[in-house]
Amino acid sequence: MREYPFELAVCATIEAESDGLIARQLGTHTRIVDAVEIRPGPEFEDRVAITAESIPNLAIESDVGAGRARYWKDAIDAAPDRAREVVDRAVEVGFFEAERRNGRRYVRQTARYPDWVGGLRAFENKPDLGRPGDLELQLRKDVSLALFDEVILVTESYVTGAHLNRIPDSVGVWRFDTETGDIEVVRAATPLSTDEPGVAVLEESPARVDIEPVTAAEKARLRRRVAERAYGKGWRPETLPACSQAEAGGPPFRPDDALPYCEWKGRLVDPARECGAECGGYDPADPPEADCEAARERHTPWTADPAGTDRKQTGLDRFSGT
Incomplete structure (x- = not known):
């Protein structure tokens, strides 16, 4: 195989x-x-509750805690542009929350890193x-x-x-x-x-x-x-082949999944290498619908929309400056 x-x-x-x-x-x-x-x-359950996304490593290692807000430039050990990227991403995924004080942006953790x-x-x-x-x-x-x-x-x-x-x-x-x-x-x-x-x-x-x-x-x-x-x-591919022969499925022992399965070949396939005009069974069509997040949530303790993402977060557009 x-x-x-x-x-x-x-x-x-x-x-x-x-x-x-x-x-x-x-x-x-x-x-x-x-x-x-x-x-x-x-x-582990505390990590599940924070965010479904990866938390930036520099945010985890930063001088930011859950109890006291820090000025963002002092919190991240990196060049200003990189520090801003890390802070923005940490706020976006729900690990940091931000606030304004006297025109300056401060951040704190939404929860202690577990x-x-x-x-x-x-x-x-x-x-x-x-x-x-x-x-x-x-x-x-x-x-x-x-x-x-x-x-x-x-x-x-x-x-x-x-x-x-x-x-x-x-x-x-x-x-x-x-x-x-x-x-x-x-x-x-x-x-x-x-x-x-x-x-x-x-x-x-x-x-x-x-x-x-x-x-x-x-x-x-x-x-x-x-x-x-x-x-x-995770491990599931995000997109499936754009072919009428493709469907969302799984291996024979667990067909209930969102993996690229080819009816013509009768097995799972690699869309990047096996699908396209060179395949004898290729029939152009929209990719089949597949919900990889739902499949991951169904089979694992990972949660697509954890409680941590419901915290009040200040919009990133308000903090694009200092």
């Missing part, structure tokens, strides 16, 4: 088994991870181990940095001892059936030391390996950024 529909099916299965959230294609320190699972922490992440798992999806590409290097990067609590390789291939020998010992290996959603745990993942310093592998060649030490504090900030991106992004 092609990697894109395989990845969608994997995400659907992980989501069905998880009490947290799943997201696709997230940047970390040195690479893009196929899928990430956020496991809920003790204050301790909401209980763990992060990374999934590398490789349906065909006969075409591994840079798989070994990607997994070595993940293990060396130890940004995620667990790293798991998911494949459709039969896994041999030779395959396992080329994969870092701490990486879990799952064999996945896209028709049934069944998972065979070939090897369980070993937890990584996420609270200790790590080493980012930047480049690797036969002659040398370029690395960068990453402190425990830097890893903690990066974990929070990854979690925030995952929270706001």
